[in-house]
Amino acid sequence: MLELPEAPSWGPFTNIQLPDGVLLQFAEPPVEIQMKHYAFLIDDELFDRAYRRLFDRGIEHGGRGVYFKDPAGHAIELITRPYL
Template identity: 65%
Template sequence: MTVTFNHTIIATKDRNASAAFYRELFELPEAPSWGPFANVLLDEGVLLQFAEPPVDIQMQHYAFLVDDELFARCLARIEERGITYWADPHMQREGETNTEHGGRGFYFFDTAGHAIEIITRPYL
């Protein structure tokens, strides 16, 4: 059997708002949710499961690989919402995108405070 990524649980203060944010950002349909999770279904059956844990939320980093067309639409949505973004993970180049690794990329914080990276080319 090959190894593939199946799901991750992302801590948030409002699971439904976080799931809605990602569905809108990535143009995804509603996904079945159950128990304490609001789910977002990505390609290949990968689930993002948003939950509201009874603990302080620690910032995590999540990177998403998208095609050039979706990248442009994602960036436009971030700009429309007035969300600050950077070309670099050190937050030195505000309002810019990068062209590293042969593609484009940018960083921002989602509604739960997680560091999100959107890229058009994988690093490897």
């Protein structure tokens, strides 16, 4: 999704190497790992390509969203799907 090269993988993990040296490891169940939240800052063009891949593959996702502040400083969120 992030257009990063795969790194050597081992065991139940598929590894991805980020440019700053961080190694992300993804495991398929039945490996029991507590769910975490990760955010990636990417440019608009990569976001559009990644979103298209999610959509084309039928991967469940939360839609698109954007966050901004109004002139009074209130946080505003626009989303395309409701939170469940």
